[in-house]
Amino acid sequence: MRQFISVIRRDLSVYLEKKSTFVMAIAFFLIISALLPISIGPNLDLLELISPGLLWIAFLLSILLNISHVYESDYRDGSLDLLILESDLPELMLISKIISFWLLIILPVIIFLPLGGIMLNMQPNDLIKIIFLIIVSSPYMILIASIGSAIAIKMNNSELLVTLLVTPFYVPILIIGTLPFVENDILDFTFFRSSLLLGAATLFTLAIIPFLVTYILRVNSE
Amino acid sequence: MGDFTLNLFNPNQLLRNINRFSNLLFFTGITVLTIGFYFALIVAPNDYQQGAMVKIMYLHVPSAWLSLGIYSSIAVMSLVYLITKTPICALISKSLAPIGIIFTSIVLISGILWGRPMWGVWWVWDARLTSVLLLFFIYLGLILIYRMDGKRNSYFKIASVYALLGFINIPIVKYSVDWWNTLHQPASVMRMDGPTIHYSMLYPLLFVFFGFCLISLYFLSQALKFEILNNKFKARRIKEKF
Numbered sequence: 001m002r003q004f005i006s007v008i009r010r011d012l013s014v015y016l017e018k019k020s021t022f023v024m025a026i027a028f029f030l031i032i033s034a035l036l037p038i039s040i041g042p043n044l045d046l047l048e049l050i051s052p053g054l055l056w057i058a059f060l061l062s063i064l065l066n067i068s069h070v071y072e073s074d075y076r077d078g079s080l081d082l083l084i085l086e087s088d089l090p091e092l093m094l095i096s097k098i099i100s101f102w103l104l105i106i107l108p109v110i111i112f113l114p115l116g117g118i119m120l121n122m123q124p125n126d127l128i129k130i131i132f133l134i135i136v137s138s139p140y141m142i143l144i145a146s147i148g149s150a151i152a153i154k155m156n157n158s159e160l161l162v163t164l165l166v167t168p169f170y171v172p173i174l175i176i177g178t179l180p181f182v183e184n185d186i187l188d189f190t191f192f193r194s195s196l197l198l199g200a201a202t203l204f205t206l207a208i209i210p211f212l213v214t215y216i217l218r219v220n221s222e
Numbered sequence: 223m224g225d226f227t228l229n230l231f232n233p234n235q236l237l238r239n240i241n242r243f244s245n246l247l248f249f250t251g252i253t254v255l256t257i258g259f260y261f262a263l264i265v266a267p268n269d270y271q272q273g274a275m276v277k278i279m280y281l282h283v284p285s286a287w288l289s290l291g292i293y294s295s296i297a298v299m300s301l302v303y304l305i306t307k308t309p310i311c312a313l314i315s316k317s318l319a320p321i322g323i324i325f326t327s328i329v330l331i332s333g334i335l336w337g338r339p340m341w342g343v344w345w346v347w348d349a350r351l352t353s354v355l356l357l358f359f360i361y362l363g364l365i366l367i368y369r370m371d372g373k374r375n376s377y378f379k380i381a382s383v384y385a386l387l388g389f390i391n392i393p394i395v396k397y398s399v400d401w402w403n404t405l406h407q408p409a410s411v412m413r414m415d416g417p418t419i420h421y422s423m424l425y426p427l428l429f430v431f432f433g434f435c436l437i438s439l440y441f442l443s444q445a446l447k448f449e450i451l452n453n454k455f456k457a458r459r460i461k462e463k464f
Contacts, residue, residue, distance in 0.1 A: 165363040168356040171352065219380055
């Protein structure tokens, strides 16, 4: 447990040292949520109709393009081997790295979600619901992205490959996450049901993905 | 039985068998395909609603079966590879992945061309179509992982893990038409209570399917031959270096 907390503290100090990382993440998210309405045109009703999906996409992209901070910089300077592969509980170390990533890259983006929602002309009622859904499913998204990041760890500019590798696994989350906000008569998806499903997905991945990622990192560092 | 499978997975034995049977495989496949397409395009009746457009089915449906079947065999081979560490299994799934993506793209393209006159749209975002598109992306990711040339085939393990992860999608593709109401029609051949398609259309379909199977087996054998020889070549070059 002491190891666990010390890894989190170390990562937080690393992130705080170069403040540009989370400022960049927030700026990227805000730029996307500003560009999407511009590309759609000055139709506010249309924008309100499709804003939940746009907010999800903006959030997803800001995770995918920042995921390299979790392992890659540590892999470059060699500390990943010491931190994860040499420790007694590599899975726990991995979760601690993901927690620190969540705290310093994703939490700032989540704090700025309401601003993105305003840019996308969302109703406050929907905005609260969608922020809740995003918070519930963000561990899932980070864990899945970390698989791609672990696979492509040896490559330079791996963001595109990571995006391609993990996109198929995001589609269910996108469907479940946006269905409560669109008119659908096929599946009666309420907010409650979809938050339960997203929570289930998060817990399921939390139980399985750390082992997978440890295995992949081990194979990669052989 | 055990001896037989061991022989089957022995690279030298496999190479010998490939050299012996690949021509036979190719010509049988071409013959079966020709017979199948002859029956499909000329003998089989037109649909009373769709007219001649129904002929796309003889390309669309067998490729769809094969795209699922090939992915399932990739997953099985990856599982066997992760358990037994037999390199030939990884080589088989590596050679199968491009064949699978070809059939998946045939399914997607013929489906688009079929959907326009029948449904009035090129593409709908319903469960079956979306899951097949995801299958295409998973194949693409798998091929990209295999293409990352690592030392000592370390990428084989990673690709196998990814293939097993992607296998979650296969039951979704198969049962999407039963679980959800989609524009795509439900299964009419591979059903528990027997096919609901008329035999005059069923037999050409099966012929084309078996023709595709033989042709993809031929492609698999050629790709496998290349992979085995390539690995032997690499091993010899390493030996000569020392």
